[in-house]
Amino acid sequence: MSEKTAGQSIEETAGGRRRAIKTLGGIALASLLPAPWVRAASTVKIGYVSPQTGPLAVFAEPDAYTLAQVKRALAGGLRIGGQNYAVEIIYKDSQSNSNRAAEVTADLILKDKVDIVVAASTPETTNPVADQCELNGVPCVTNDTPWQPHFFGRGGDPKKGFEWTYHFFWGLEDIIGVYANLWEQIPTSKTVGALWPNDSDGNAWGDGKMGFPPVLQKKGFKLVDKGRYQSPSDNFSTYLNEFKKSGVDIVTGVVPPPDFANFWSQAGQQGFRPKIVTVAKASEFPAAIEAFGDRAAGLSVEVWWSPAHPFRSSLTGQSSAQLAADYTKASGRQWTMPLAFKHALFEVAVDALKRAEGKNPAAIRNAIRQTNLPTMVGPVNFRTGPVPNISKTPLVGGQWTRKGKNLELVIVENSQAPMVPVQGKLVPIA
Amino acid sequence: MTEAMDAAPACRIECGSRASRLAGALVLLFLMAGASMPFWAEPASLRALAEFFYVLALAQMWNLLAGYGGMVSIGQQAFVGLGGYTLVVLGLHAGVNPFLAVPAGGIVAGLLALPAGCVLFRLRGAYFAIGTWVMAEVFRQVIANITAVGGGSGLSVTRAVATIPTWWRQSLTFWCALLLGGGATFLVYALLRSRYGLALTAVRDSEPASASLGVSVRKVKWFVYVISAVGCGMTGALIFITKLRISPDAAFSPDWSALMFFVVVIGGIGTIEGPIVGALLYFALREMLGGFGTWYLIALGILTVAVMLWAPKGIWGSLVSRYDLRLFPVQRRLRPVDDERDATPPAVITAAPCAGTLKA
Numbered sequence: 001m002s003e004k005t006a007g008q009s010i011e012e013t014a015g016g017r018r019r020a021i022k023t024l025g026g027i028a029l030a031s032l033l034p035a036p037w038v039r040a041a042s043t044v045k046i047g048y049v050s051p052q053t054g055p056l057a058v059f060a061e062p063d064a065y066t067l068a069q070v071k072r073a074l075a076g077g078l079r080i081g082g083q084n085y086a087v088e089i090i091y092k093d094s095q096s097n098s099n100r101a102a103e104v105t106a107d108l109i110l111k112d113k114v115d116i117v118v119a120a121s122t123p124e125t126t127n128p129v130a131d132q133c134e135l136n137g138v139p140c141v142t143n144d145t146p147w148q149p150h151f152f153g154r155g156g157d158p159k160k161g162f163e164w165t166y167h168f169f170w171g172l173e174d175i176i177g178v179y180a181n182l183w184e185q186i187p188t189s190k191t192v193g194a195l196w197p198n199d200s201d202g203n204a205w206g207d208g209k210m211g212f213p214p215v216l217q218k219k220g221f222k223l224v225d226k227g228r229y230q231s232p233s234d235n236f237s238t239y240l241n242e243f244k245k246s247g248v249d250i251v252t253g254v255v256p257p258p259d260f261a262n263f264w265s266q267a268g269q270q271g272f273r274p275k276i277v278t279v280a281k282a283s284e285f286p287a288a289i290e291a292f293g294d295r296a297a298g299l300s301v302e303v304w305w306s307p308a309h310p311f312r313s314s315l316t317g318q319s320s321a322q323l324a325a326d327y328t329k330a331s332g333r334q335w336t337m338p339l340a341f342k343h344a345l346f347e348v349a350v351d352a353l354k355r356a357e358g359k360n361p362a363a364i365r366n367a368i369r370q371t372n373l374p375t376m377v378g379p380v381n382f383r384t385g386p387v388p389n390i391s392k393t394p395l396v397g398g399q400w401t402r403k404g405k406n407l408e409l410v411i412v413e414n415s416q417a418p419m420v421p422v423q424g425k426l427v428p429i430a
Numbered sequence: 431m432t433e434a435m436d437a438a439p440a441c442r443i444e445c446g447s448r449a450s451r452l453a454g455a456l457v458l459l460f461l462m463a464g465a466s467m468p469f470w471a472e473p474a475s476l477r478a479l480a481e482f483f484y485v486l487a488l489a490q491m492w493n494l495l496a497g498y499g500g501m502v503s504i505g506q507q508a509f510v511g512l513g514g515y516t517l518v519v520l521g522l523h524a525g526v527n528p529f530l531a532v533p534a535g536g537i538v539a540g541l542l543a544l545p546a547g548c549v550l551f552r553l554r555g556a557y558f559a560i561g562t563w564v565m566a567e568v569f570r571q572v573i574a575n576i577t578a579v580g581g582g583s584g585l586s587v588t589r590a591v592a593t594i595p596t597w598w599r600q601s602l603t604f605w606c607a608l609l610l611g612g613g614a615t616f617l618v619y620a621l622l623r624s625r626y627g628l629a630l631t632a633v634r635d636s637e638p639a640s641a642s643l644g645v646s647v648r649k650v651k652w653f654v655y656v657i658s659a660v661g662c663g664m665t666g667a668l669i670f671i672t673k674l675r676i677s678p679d680a681a682f683s684p685d686w687s688a689l690m691f692f693v694v695v696i697g698g699i700g701t702i703e704g705p706i707v708g709a710l711l712y713f714a715l716r717e718m719l720g721g722f723g724t725w726y727l728i729a730l731g732i733l734t735v736a737v738m739l740w741a742p743k744g745i746w747g748s749l750v751s752r753y754d755l756r757l758f759p760v761q762r763r764l765r766p767v768d769d770e771r772d773a774t775p776p777a778v779i780t781a782a783p784c785a786g787t788l789k790a
Binding site: 052053093095097098099102103106107110111123127128131132134135136149153154155197198199200202203204228230 | 472473474477478481522571574575581582583584585586588589591592596672673674675677679680683685720721723724
């Protein structure tokens with residue numbers, strides 16, 4: 001290198017440095033200023049809240065698989081309002097706690113500045129998340145909470161509905177229909193013992209006007225309801241005594257898994273043998289009921305989705321059976337009902353983003369409102385629901401049956417959703 | 431100069447230092463800058479700081495109770511929850527401005543602390559701690575069975591909070607939090623520098639000894655317990671203005687007490703700076719490790735146990751014993767007067783009990 005060129009390059013570097021300092025100063029100044037308008041224009045952000053840890057963690061089991069699958073499907077980005085966007089999904093843990101769910105949602109909205117929020121799994125997650133979105137004007141799609149606890153539990157007005165928050169799942173009328181029809185399949189004393197906890201779900205199910213009691217009375221069932229119990233509970237003796245005394249043949253409820261484990265093992269110890277046990281929440285998951293060993297077979301439950309459901313994904317084109325098989329292959333686990341609902345959550349969000357006229361909250365909200373999409377859990381359309389902002393998905397009934405080593409869920413009741421084929425008949429618990 | 435002064439070497443009671451006066455000025459400056467934040471800061475920073483301040487408020491209230499009053503409560507969530515439910519009744523049912531629920535929540539909590547104290551002060555030590563927890567559970571169960579406030583399902587206060595325009599909502603939340611956090615710190619500071627502070631720490635160290643010196647033990651305990659309840663109640667109302675959804679499990683969650691316990695113990699129990707340091711550390715840890723799920727909670731637990739075992743005075747307490755640094759001094763310390771300028775010692779100590787040490 002000659003001296004001259006060396007000198008030149010030093011001068012150039014000095015000039016470059018000066019320029020660099022100026023630019024850096026500019027950037028520093030700009031970053032100090034509150035500038036909400038300088039969002040990264042080429043990325044669309046989806047915030048996802050789910051109970052990764054805590055008592056509801058079993059609902060979030062398919063999350064890792066679903067996220068990987070959605071990311072793969074959206075690797076090429078999304079076209080929104082004629083412009084290409086990369087997609088970023090920000091995943092937050094609610095710790096099965098409504099306080100924490102509200103906190104992380106506020107974080108997603110204010111700090112990460114997401115364009116849309118999705119959330120699932122019980123009122124403890126969907127209600128606080130939707131509340132934050134409604135107040136802050138961010139489009140929000142949720143599922144996996146019966147629609148009444150979600151809509152009325154948040155003070156929803158059927159005439160007005162909500163502005164920013166949309167929800168799809170079945171309702172109490174569906175589960176009451178499924179359960180009642182299921183119980184009529186075999187001869188029993190028609191006496192039903194209820195285990196309803198004092199929480200969002202329990203209070204809705206046991207409600208004297210909207211819940212089970214009026215329908216059961218009309219259908220000729222006798223109800224033994226000792227009132228709402230405080231969950232968690234480790235002693236169900238009083239319930240068991242009352243059930244035995246009144247000749248209860250059918251046990252129902254919406255019971256957190258640990259409570260039901262206590263109830264069912266105490267029932268075994270105290271010689272209470274009902275013919276039918278149809279308990280929501282606790283017996284929805286193979287992992288949870290596997291713990292009962294021989295006493296797991298015969299339990300029945302409502303089924304929101306199964307590999308036998310005649311639906312296809314709008315995102316990947318898979319059928320229900322293919323999704324379940326792929327999940328088992330990827331994770332080594334048996335399919336669970338939330339798997340399809342997590343998938344459908346992103347189906348609805350992605351579909352709305354694609355149809356939105358631009359990447360602004362109002363445009364995305366309008367697109368969600370206009371949703372009419374066949375998804376993995378059935379058709380979703382928020383304009384045809386029982387109240388505004390709600391779309392209903394089909395519900396059938398099933399029974400856990402031992403097939404080889406595995407417990408499998410066999411569909412035995414489809415009065416509320418005839419498109420799902422029945423695979424067998426209800427059998428009394430041995 | 432009195433004759434006594436000439437006889438004994440001069441010394442004076444010191445309640446402050448140059449560092450503390452500087453700290454005081456800085457804190458005031460920060461608070462003033464902070465109050466203007468809604469006009470220039472991003473909503474995200476406002477929210478983060480609001481959370482910091484209300485956690486600080488809770489921690490100071492617990493610190494006052496446990497660190498200075500010697501009453502280890504694990505049931506302060508009772509008052510957080512009562513504040514939250516005051517918001518439900520006032521904001522949702524009565525339709526008043528939800529921010530009015532903040533002072534009202536304090537009043538309700540204070541009023542209910544009176545009968546609660548009647549029962550609890552019959553207990554001492556570990557029994558008192560368990561008693562406070564039971565008390566919180568009683569409140570939780572009662573609220574869970576009142577259907578008018580949502581029963582066990584809980585309800586959303588979104589409707590009430592949505593009546594306030596966004597900017598005002600964010601700013602008022604921030605100002606309330608700033609007032610509560612700053613106010614709680616100042617209150618503890620002022621209280622401890624007053625004669626009640628002396629009585630309070632005396633009661634903590636030995637109830638019989640302080641009673642024999644003429645301190646009304648019962649009165650002092652009541653006073654502190656009610657103040658702490660009022661602080662937690664006000665903070666509780668504010669917390670649920672930001673959370674929007676309230677249920678007995680969320681409002682009366684033992685997590686609130688665990689949070690206060692963590693912040694105070696890690697930062698340094700029985701110091702005013704401790705809760706500030708603890709709250710900073712809590713938020714730093716949550717920011718860094720919050721994504722690790724259960725492991726994050728396990729880490730917090732292990733850290734608390736480690737601090738209790740090896741640094742029982744907490745971070746700030748350890749710093750103080752090493753560097754004699756006090757930003758909010760509440761101790762009365764005797765100092766030799768080595769400086770001609772401030773050689774006018776208060777008459778109280780002309781007997782100069784510190785003479786021996788001074789000669790040495």
